Amino acid sequence: MLYFARWKTTLIWMAVFISAVIAIPNLFSEKQLEAFPDWMPKGQVTLGLDLQGGSHLLLRLERNGIIEDRLQTTRDDIRRLLRAEQLGYTGLAAAGQSVQVRIRNADDVEQAKQALNELLQPVDAGLLGGGAIREITLEEPQTGLLRLSLTDEGIDYRVTSAVAQSIEVIRKRVDELGTTEPAIQRQGSDRILVQVPGLDDPQRLKELLGQTAKLTFRMVDITMPVEEAMNGRPPATSEVLPGVEGGDAPFYLIQRSVLVSGENLVDAQAGFSQQTNEPIVTFRFDTKGAQRFGAATQANVGLPFAIVLDDQVISAPRINEPILGGSGQISGNFTVQEANDLAILLRAGALPAELTIIEERTVGPSLGADSIAAGKIAGIIGGILVIGFMILAYGMLGVVANIALVANVTMLMAILTLFGATLTLPGIAGIVLTVGMAVDSNVLIYERIREEARAGRNLIQAIEAGFARAFTTILDANITTLIAAAILFFVGTGPVKGFAVTLTIGIITTVFSAFTLTRWMMAFWFKRKRPKTLPDGLLGKLPREFNLKFMKFRNWAFLSSAAAAIASVALFVVVDMNYGIDFKGGSIIEVKSQDGPADLGDIRARMSELNLGDVQVQEFGSPEEVLIRVQAQDGSETAEQNVVTVVRAELGDEYEFRRVEVVGPTVSAELARDGTLAVAGALFAILIYIWLRFEWQFAIGAVVATFHDVVLTIGIFVISGVEFNLSSVAAVLTIVGYSLNDTVVVYDRVRENLRRYKKRPLESLLDLSVNQMLSRTILTSVTTLLALMALYLFGGEVIQSFTFAMIFGVLIGTYSSTFIAAPILILFNLRPEDFRKGLDEKKEKRDETEGTMPIHFDT
Numbered sequence: 001m002l003y004f005a006r007w008k009t010t011l012i013w014m015a016v017f018i019s020a021v022i023a024i025p026n027l028f029s030e031k032q033l034e035a036f037p038d039w040m041p042k043g044q045v046t047l048g049l050d051l052q053g054g055s056h057l058l059l060r061l062e063r064n065g066i067i068e069d070r071l072q073t074t075r076d077d078i079r080r081l082l083r084a085e086q087l088g089y090t091g092l093a094a095a096g097q098s099v100q101v102r103i104r105n106a107d108d109v110e111q112a113k114q115a116l117n118e119l120l121q122p123v124d125a126g127l128l129g130g131g132a133i134r135e136i137t138l139e140e141p142q143t144g145l146l147r148l149s150l151t152d153e154g155i156d157y158r159v160t161s162a163v164a165q166s167i168e169v170i171r172k173r174v175d176e177l178g179t180t181e182p183a184i185q186r187q188g189s190d191r192i193l194v195q196v197p198g199l200d201d202p203q204r205l206k207e208l209l210g211q212t213a214k215l216t217f218r219m220v221d222i223t224m225p226v227e228e229a230m231n232g233r234p235p236a237t238s239e240v241l242p243g244v245e246g247g248d249a250p251f252y253l254i255q256r257s258v259l260v261s262g263e264n265l266v267d268a269q270a271g272f273s274q275q276t277n278e279p280i281v282t283f284r285f286d287t288k289g290a291q292r293f294g295a296a297t298q299a300n301v302g303l304p305f306a307i308v309l310d311d312q313v314i315s316a317p318r319i320n321e322p323i324l325g326g327s328g329q330i331s332g333n334f335t336v337q338e339a340n341d342l343a344i345l346l347r348a349g350a351l352p353a354e355l356t357i358i359e360e361r362t363v364g365p366s367l368g369a370d371s372i373a374a375g376k377i378a379g380i381i382g383g384i385l386v387i388g389f390m391i392l393a394y395g396m397l398g399v400v401a402n403i404a405l406v407a408n409v410t411m412l413m414a415i416l417t418l419f420g421a422t423l424t425l426p427g428i429a430g431i432v433l434t435v436g437m438a439v440d441s442n443v444l445i446y447e448r449i450r451e452e453a454r455a456g457r458n459l460i461q462a463i464e465a466g467f468a469r470a471f472t473t474i475l476d477a478n479i480t481t482l483i484a485a486a487i488l489f490f491v492g493t494g495p496v497k498g499f500a501v502t503l504t505i506g507i508i509t510t511v512f513s514a515f516t517l518t519r520w521m522m523a524f525w526f527k528r529k530r531p532k533t534l535p536d537g538l539l540g541k542l543p544r545e546f547n548l549k550f551m552k553f554r555n556w557a558f559l560s561s562a563a564a565a566i567a568s569v570a571l572f573v574v575v576d577m578n579y580g581i582d583f584k585g586g587s588i589i590e591v592k593s594q595d596g597p598a599d600l601g602d603i604r605a606r607m608s609e610l611n612l613g614d615v616q617v618q619e620f621g622s623p624e625e626v627l628i629r630v631q632a633q634d635g636s637e638t639a640e641q642n643v644v645t646v647v648r649a650e651l652g653d654e655y656e657f658r659r660v661e662v663v664g665p666t667v668s669a670e671l672a673r674d675g676t677l678a679v680a681g682a683l684f685a686i687l688i689y690i691w692l693r694f695e696w697q698f699a700i701g702a703v704v705a706t707f708h709d710v711v712l713t714i715g716i717f718v719i720s721g722v723e724f725n726l727s728s729v730a731a732v733l734t735i736v737g738y739s740l741n742d743t744v745v746v747y748d749r750v751r752e753n754l755r756r757y758k759k760r761p762l763e764s765l766l767d768l769s770v771n772q773m774l775s776r777t778i779l780t781s782v783t784t785l786l787a788l789m790a791l792y793l794f795g796g797e798v799i800q801s802f803t804f805a806m807i808f809g810v811l812i813g814t815y816s817s818t819f820i821a822a823p824i825l826i827l828f829n830l831r832p833e834d835f836r837k838g839l840d841e842k843k844e845k846r847d848e849t850e851g852t853m854p855i856h857f858d859t
Contacts, residue, residue: 004520012516016407019414026413045416046181047197048424048498050363050798051372054197055205058359061166061190065353066158067097070150074099074136077119078148085115098149106144113138119148123157133157159190162352167192172348173208192355202362202660203648204341206641212310212354213345215262217293220304220316221253229253241306243313246333252313254306259296264289268346270339273331279339281330283346290326298322307332309342357641360662374796375428382432382790386439386783393779394446395537400521401442408438408506408513415505424498426727429799432791433734433806434506436784437481437741440776441514443783444745445470447776450534459532467519473748474514476693478507480744481737483689484682488733491678499730546771551763554823561708561820568715577718580725580801581663583672585632587643590620590659591651597623603651610646621797625658640664659798678729679710682736690740694747697828702743705821709739709812716808727802735809738784742777742817749773750822766822774818781814 004012025033026044033042049056071094078101082089088104089112103112122132135154139147167184174182174196183195199205221229221238226249229240234253241254267284285293297305297319306316307330314332334342363371387405390398412434416423449466457465482504489500581588591598600617603626607615613631620627628647633639640662648657683703691699713732717724749769757765785807792803 004523009520012520016410016517019407019411022414022417023410026417043417045413046420046422047372048422048427049195049197049361050424051375052197053363053369054195054199055202056359056361057194057206057209057357058187059166059170059192059194059209059355060358061159061163061192062354062356063155063159063190066162067150067155069353070135070155070158071097071099074119074148074150078116081115081118082112085111087112087115097155098147100145100147103144103146109140109144109146112146113140116146116148123154156189163190163192165352166355169349169351170194170209173344174205176344176348177205177208191358202364204337206357206360208341208344209355210357210641211345212351213262213348214310214350215265215346216258216308217260217296218258218306218308219255219296219300220306221255222303224253226251226253241308241311241313243316244332248316252306252316254308254313259305260285260289260293262346262350264292265346268343270336270343271329273329276331278331279334279336281334281339281342281346282327283330284327287326290324293326293328294322294324298324356638357662358664360641360644360660362657362660364656364658371796371798374794378791378793378795379428379432381794382435382787385786385790386435389783389786390439390442391537393537394535396525396535397446398537400518400525401439401446403521404442404513404518405435405438407517408509409435411509411513412502412506415509416502421501421505422498423502426499426730426799426802427502429791429795429802429806430499430502430506432787433503433738433784434510436780436787437478437506438510438513439783440477440741440780441470441474441510442518443776443779444474445514445518446534447773447779451772453534459534460526462534463522463526467515467522469752471515473745474511476748477741477744478511479689480686480740481734482507483685484733484737484740487678487682487685488730491674491681499734503734546774547767548771548774549767550770550818551767551823551826553819554826557819557823558827561816564715565708565711568711568718571718572714575718577714578721578723580723580728581629581632581661582726583724585640585663587628587630587640587647587663588659588661589628589630589644589647589657591626591628591655592658593624593626593655595654598626598655600626603628606650607647610650612643612646626655678733679736682733683707683710686736686740690744690747694751697825698747698751700828701821701824702740702747704824705743705816706736706739708820709735709809709816712812713805713809717805720804722801722804725801727799728805731802731805731809734806735813738806738809739813739816742780742813743821745776746770746773746817746822750825762826766825770818770822777814777818781810784810 022041022043025036025040025042028036030044033044036042075092075094078092078099082101087108089101090104091100091102093100103109116138119136120134120138122134124132133153134151135157137149137151139149141147163186167186170192171182171184174184174194177196177199181197183193185193187193194205194209196202196205221235224235224238226240229235229238230251234240237257238253238255241252243249243252264285265283266286266289269282271280271282272278273280301319301321304316304318307314314330330342387398387402390401390405392398394401409431412431415421445466448470449462452462452465452469453459485500485503485507489497489504593599598619600619604615604617607617607628607630613633615631616629618627618629619625630643630647633643644660644662651657683706686706687699687703690702710732713735714724716722717728722728746769749772750766753760753765753769753772757768760768788803788807788810792800792807795803
């Protein structure tokens with residue numbers, strides 16, 4: 001009913017006002033916000049990495065590295081314990097997840113077991129595991145042969161512990177870069193997600209995170225020349241390690257035993273040598289480390305010792321005198337930045353294991369600024385087109401709809417700001433799509449009001465009935481889109497998840513604005529003007545009632561749709577789709593020439609000399625911008641990272657690196673699986689919902705029509721050659737929601753007419769239902785297409801594949817809701833008499849009389 005108590009009016013407009021106050025700071029820069037009064041909020045929506053620039057890195061902790069470290073530690077412990085007991089042994093070696101040793105004297109086996117029992121004690125996993133965990137088991141497969149094996153639960157405990165420790169080390173390293181609000185969090189059991197916004201030098205971040213930074217001070221073994229050790233067999237207690245490039249020697253023979261480790265450092269700073277003025281790193285030990293370092297240097301005066309970082313000898317100076325002060329310096333032909341970075345690594349501490357970058361998405365600050373500008377332009381143009389069209393179509397009612405639309409977007413931005421949600425470039429697409437959905441809600445209401453008025457109701461009754469009967473339709477249509485958005489949120493990553501968040505909030509604000517704000521303004525307008533008829537726009541002279549015989553063409557529609565679907569599947573199987581790196585792995589590098597138009601031929605020639613396999617070079621947007629695609633490399637994820645390194649070395653002096661995306665084989669396989677599951681999950685969830693809300697024929701019809709849309713969308717990707725990436729999956733899922741939105745609107749009218757026209761043949765009833773919704777379908781499709789076309793033309797190259805799929809999806813979704821979803825009910829033998837059983841007579845009577853309450857406000 002169009003009755004609003006004073007408290008309801010106050011709450012509605014208070015919600016709009018508070019939303020405006022919260023959202024307004026997003027229109028100003030941080031510097032401009034300083035002039036705002038203290039009582040006003042100054043929070044702004046968090047921009048995603050694709051808008052403000054920055055790096056997204058997914059790191060995987062190498063489980064094998066943990067196992068190797070544990071085996072080495074176990075081997076050293078066995079040697080130490082057996083020597084302490086003076087027990088003879090042989091064959092101490094590691095294999096798989098076990099270390100075995102043979103006790104020479106059979107009479108000493110039991111004593112050896114007692115000595116090694118120290119290694120078998122369970123450890124308390126504490127918060128990580130929640131109980132005692134046995135890391136090592138001991139068995140005797142042969143007499144005198146002892147085998148100590150690492151348990152799976154022990155390895156899992158070490159991996160979990162290493163991930164937690166790595167997160168803290170990474171946080172310290174990233175904080176040293178001076179960035180604001182980095183996001184560092186565990187993802188899964190052995191992965192760490194690092195997102196650093198606004199980073200000017202992403203390559204430096206990768207270098208900092210790519211080093212384990214295990215620092216050790218060890219003696220140089222002078223008992224054997226290093227060349228002899230390399231050609232023969234080095235002593236069991238020593239190993240050959242490489243030196244740094246440009247160092248005193250290429251290789252060194254280093255003792256395995258550690259004098260002091262980096263764990264004993266309390267500080268490290270970059271500086272300059274007073275003698276040579278070269279960059280150095282000064283360090284200071286804690287008390288324990290100073291004592292051990294002093295004792296070691298005092299006992300080895302005149303001998304060389306090595307400073308080893310990640311199994312590479314930085315320097316190997318000679319100990320001229322005992323170093324008792326607990327401090328020292330490291331020199332090694334550093335540049336200033338290398339010295340600074342080494343100091344950062346030493347202060348932050350060593351990583352417990354190697355971290356491999358398995359996914360990288362980096363956007364430069366300039367590209368982020370361009371994306372923001374493109375998103376604003378697309379949003380403004382799309383908004384102007386939609387607002388203008390609504391006024392053109394509905395006149396005064398269009399103004400009401402536009403006010404509600406502005407309030408809708410304002411509330412959406414306020415919620416994003418209030419909850420700290422991240423706005424990405426696909427998120428802007430979500431806002432544009434929200435605009436289309438909000439318009440659809442108002443169109444449904446307005447068209448229903450007109451229909452009720454044409455049926456003979458007076459205006460107040462028509463308004464009441466229009467809102468009441470449109471509510472269920474709008475709710476069902478938005479819930480289906482909400483299901484698709486929810487699934488997209490749980491399976492998506494990064495920008496795609498940002499799109500899902502924006503779309504979900506947009507659905508909620510759309511329903512609120514349509515049934516509170518629009519309703520209030522309609523009531524207020526009616527009270528002030530007391531009109532007898534609805535105002536109309538310039539499009540009001542166009543026909544609003546249709547009598548087209550859609551069902552006559554159902555067989556042709558089925559045949560043509562089936563042929564198109566079969567052709568799409570055949571093309572998908574025969575022709576290689578242009579998969580993006582999200583699904584096949586590889587690298588995408590976007591660069592911009594620093595001096596005039598880019599020379600594509602020169603870039604191709606230089607890339608071919610790098611032996612990177614298939615490399616595609618193409619203009620991207622303007623003549624200065626170039627997109628380089630490099631195929632997935634054979635080998636591990638490290639090989640993918642090497643691609644970026646060599647390309648940056650080749651082009652870095654002449655081109656600005658604006659965007660880098662690297663997806664390794666592990667992540668690409670997971671993304672392909674998750675994308676498929678997302679589409680299948682959305683279809684299944686919506687099938688269940690429609691089945692519960694309607695009948696099984698409606699549910700299957702909706703899924704068949706939606707599946708038809710998905711298959712044809714895949715087909716258009718194959719035909720057009722447009723890249724199919726993770727954003728395209730988001731587009732397909734959105735098409736699922738939009739197509740079902742259209743279908744549910746038609747089905748809701750079919751359900752209503754089944755209850756109303758008891759004797760009408762099903763074919764005629766379906767024609768009537770489709771014709772009744774045709775004006776709404778056309779108006780909604782046009783407004784959504786206007787918004788999407790603005791996004792496609794002005795939103796930038798990055799999301800063109802997304803908007804391309806959405807434009808096609810809107811067109812094909814409009815077709816399928818009319819020519820597939822409706823006539824398929826005949827094919828599935830929907831029997832009207834079964835559906836009409838149990839009709840609620842009270843509801844029918846209420847429908848006849850609803851809307852008679854006079855309109856008024858509390859004063």
